Amino acid sequence: QKEVEQDPGPLSVPEGAIVSLNCTYSNSAFQYFMWYRQYSRKGPELLMYTYSSGNKEDGRFTAQVDKSSKYISLFIRDSQPSDSATYLCAMSGAQGAQKLVFGQGTRLTINP
Amino acid sequence: DGGITQSPKYLFRKEGQNVTLSCEQNLNHDAMYWYRQDPGQGLRLIYYSQIVNDFQKGDIAEGYSVSREKKESFPLTVTSAQKNPTAFYLCATSGQLMNYGYTFGSGTRLTVV
DSSP states (O other), X not given: XXXXXEOOOOEEEETTOOEEEEEEEOOTTEEEEEEEEEOTTSOXXXXXXXXXXXXXXXXXXXXXXXXXXXXXXXEESSOOGGGOEEEXXXXXXXXXXXXXXXXXXXEEEEEO | XXXXXXXXXXXXXXXXXXXXXXXXXXXXXXXXXXXXEOTTSOEEEEEEEEETTEEEEOTTOTTEEEOXXXXXXXXXXXXXXXXXXXXXXXXXXXXXXXXXXXXXXXXXXXXXX
């Protein structure tokens, strides 16, 4: 079993819809949670960063962490065609020098 | 303009050849990483380095080699021993605390011809 599981999709939704992307994990030591966005043939860029449990909002994006369920989510409101990309979750443990563990990535398409 | 420069953007390799992918950073980050990305498989760690003149194998190091002679540079050599090298290669860096997130380069697409 992988440490981080993420449905690879593809996921296709109409413009304006609310998108929910999710990851589950097995390592209870994970404390730092990130979402990266990767456009085709580009490097991933950091989209959201969360420490421990709770919600974090940035414009149309909301990241949620539920450590009791070992489950993290990224919500995109009022989705736009420019949101079409692959979204990767990433996480690491409490120690500062631990490497990130990435999910497989979910390919998302927003249809105009 | 701070960032990570990967070159070349596209690279073609003949069977039996070694090729070297370049990664240069001016972010003054200590740690550098090489990942391989195949369609539908996410990111797989090849090698990483936390300090100059030191590096560790990742999950798929066989057929690859690296060096870290300068803080700014972490080149990756894909050797002829790598049987399936066609992939998208990403270089990343992080500051002293790795779990504050990585910064990625724009990638090199390697194709065997």
